[in-house]
Amino acid sequence: MDIIRRNTDYAFRLVAELAKNQGQPVSVRKLAEDNLVPYELARKLLQTLGRAGIVCSVKGPKGGYELKKDAGDISFAQVIEAMQGRVRLNQCLLSSFVCPMKGKCPITSHLSELQKVIDFHLNDKKISDLL
Amino acid sequence: MDIIRRNTDYAFRLVAELAKNQGQPVSVRKLAEDNLVPYELARKLLQTLGRAGIVCSVKGPKGGYELKKDAGDISFAQVIEAMQGRVRLNQCLLSSFVCPMKGKCPITSHLSELQKVIDFHLNDKKISDLL
DNA sequence: ATATATGAGACTTATATTGTCCCATAAAGA
DNA sequence: TCTTTATGGGACAATATAAGTCTCATATAT
Numbered sequence: 001m002d003i004i005r006r007n008t009d010y011a012f013r014l015v016a017e018l019a020k021n022q023g024q025p026v027s028v029r030k031l032a033e034d035n036l037v038p039y040e041l042a043r044k045l046l047q048t049l050g051r052a053g054i055v056c057s058v059k060g061p062k063g064g065y066e067l068k069k070d071a072g073d074i075s076f077a078q079v080i081e082a083m084q085g086r087v088r089l090n091q092c093l094l095s096s097f098v099c100p101m102k103g104k105c106p107i108t109s110h111l112s113e114l115q116k117v118i119d120f121h122l123n124d125k126k127i128s129d130l131l
Numbered sequence: 132m133d134i135i136r137r138n139t140d141y142a143f144r145l146v147a148e149l150a151k152n153q154g155q156p157v158s159v160r161k162l163a164e165d166n167l168v169p170y171e172l173a174r175k176l177l178q179t180l181g182r183a184g185i186v187c188s189v190k191g192p193k194g195g196y197e198l199k200k201d202a203g204d205i206s207f208a209q210v211i212e213a214m215q216g217r218v219r220l221n222q223c224l225l226s227s228f229v230c231p232m233k234g235k236c237p238i239t240s241h242l243s244e245l246q247k248v249i250d251f252h253l254n255d256k257k258i259s260d261l262l
Numbered sequence: 263a264t265a266t267a268t269g270a271g272a273c274t275t276a277t278a279t280t281g282t283c284c285c286a287t288a289a290a291g292a
Numbered sequence: 293t294c295t296t297t298a299t300g301g302g303a304c305a306a307t308a309t310a311a312g313t314c315t316c317a318t319a320t321a322t
Contacts, residue, residue, distance in 0.1 A: 001309075003134055004221045007280070009238070016237035027298070036231050040282055047300065060289030061297045076241075084279095090135045100167050106147035106261040107140070110207075114252045121245045130237040132278075138311070158267070172312055178269065191320030192266045215310095 008083040010037045011045050015079055016130045018055060019071040025057070025064035045083070052082030071131065077122035087122065089115050139214040141168045142176050146210055147261045149186060150202040156188070156195035176214070183213030202262065208253035218253065220246050 004012075013035040018026060032042035046065050049055045056068040067074070080087060088094040092108040093115050099105060135143075144166040149157060163173035177196050180186045187199040198205070211218060219225040223239040224246050230236060 001136075001215065002219055002221045004242070005132075005279075009221060012238045013232065013236075025298095029298090038281065041280070043299075044281085044301090050300090057299055058289090059287080059297095059299050062290070063288085063298045065299090076238075084132065088133055090133045090140060101144065105144075107143045107207075110256055110260060111135070114249065117248055117252065118245065121248065125241055129241060136310070156267095160267090169312065171314075174268075175270090175312085181269090188268055189320090190266095190268050190318075193321065194267045194319085196268085 003087055004080065005084050007041070007045060008080055010035070010042065011049060011079055011083045012076075012130075013037065014042060014046060014065075015049065015054065015067070015074065015127055018065060018067045019127050019131055022067060022071070025062070025066045027064040031065070049079075049082055052078070054078060054082060067127075071128035072126050074127040075123050076125040076127075077119070079127070080122060087118060089118075134218055135211065136215050138172070138176060139211055141166070141173065142180060142210055142214045143207075143261075144168065145173060145177060145196075146180065146185065146198070146205065146258055149196060149198045150258050150262055153198060153202070156193070156197045158195040162196070180210075180213055183209070185209060185213060198258075202259035203257050205258040206254050207256040207258075208250070210258070211253060218249060220249075 014031050014037065017031055017035055028043050028046060029039060031037070031046070032039040035042075037045070046055060046057070050057060050065075050068075053068055054074055055065045057063065057065050077086075086094055089111045090108060091097045092099050092102075092105065093112060099108075145162050145168065148162055148166055159174050159177060160170060162168070162177070163170040166173075168176070177186060177188070181188060181196075181199075184199055185205055186196045188194065188196050208217075217225055220242045221239065222228045223230050223233075223236065224243060230239075
């Protein structure tokens with residue numbers, strides 16, 4: 001199993017393509033074809049990215065999608081979070097989940113450092129780095 | 132979704148418990164009860180850990196499981212790999228998978244550094260750190 | 263012998279992920 | 293204004309993965 005899921009990978013391709021075409025909307029059909037993403041799925045993924053404030057759409061002929069902000073202001077973490085939620089080592093590290101092993105769990109405390117490293121790295125990388 | 136899956140978490144609990152009881156086998160029944168792991172599942176998980184060379188078993192009454200090597204020689208990475216395979220950011224980073232986007236994939240090369248950090252961290256942590 | 267353990271594989275169930283379909287809405291252009 | 297080309301969005305279907313259970317076999321202490 002991959003940490004970055006297939007749909008998230010698709011999303012990166014789509015966002016990277018939009019970054020290359022800043023200023024002009026690109027239709028889902030073209031985005032999908034050029035990046036080997038099933039068309040109907042690409043539509044859904046872009047809608048999800050839209051709700052996350054990463055892309056926006058222009059309707060009608062000559063419409064399509066474009067980035068909503070500068071590629072330098074979109075981190076890997078933002079794209080990942082929009083598509084699949086935050087990357088976390090385990091449930092105990094990042095949510096209000098109350099673990100039945102609380103207090104005698106051997107591992108969670110030993111994972112928090114790695115969790116921080118992952119977060120830092122994903123927040124640090126920007127879509128502009130892909131250009 | 133968690134990077135470390137539930138069964139892997141269970142495995143850590145079981146292995147940590149065995150580390151506390153070095154020298155004397157502990158039965159699956161006790162391991163399962165004390166660590167909130169379903170009994171039949173615990174049996175399967177321990178068998179998997181056995182195949183990976185992390186634990187070994189003693190059959191018959193007074194039998195059970197014990198660590199096959201020193202807790203200091205068992206890394207988090209080994210336990211994780213035994214249970215769910217290697218932790219990887221995406222398919223392209225750690226396998227012979229031939230990606231259809233090869234050559235124009237925007238992201239894989241930007242993830243390899245983080246992959247290395249994760250690998251280092253998980254290899255560095257040992258079961259003995261849990262005691 | 264018997265009771266208590268593990269070995270191993272088939273099987274079922276649960277859950278998550280991926281992908282498709284359909285109908286509605288918006289806008290450009292003839 | 294009608295038609296075509298777009299996206300909005302929800303329901304649904306298909307697939308894959310993970311978790312958990314069951315059954316029977318084998319080993320060993322007493």
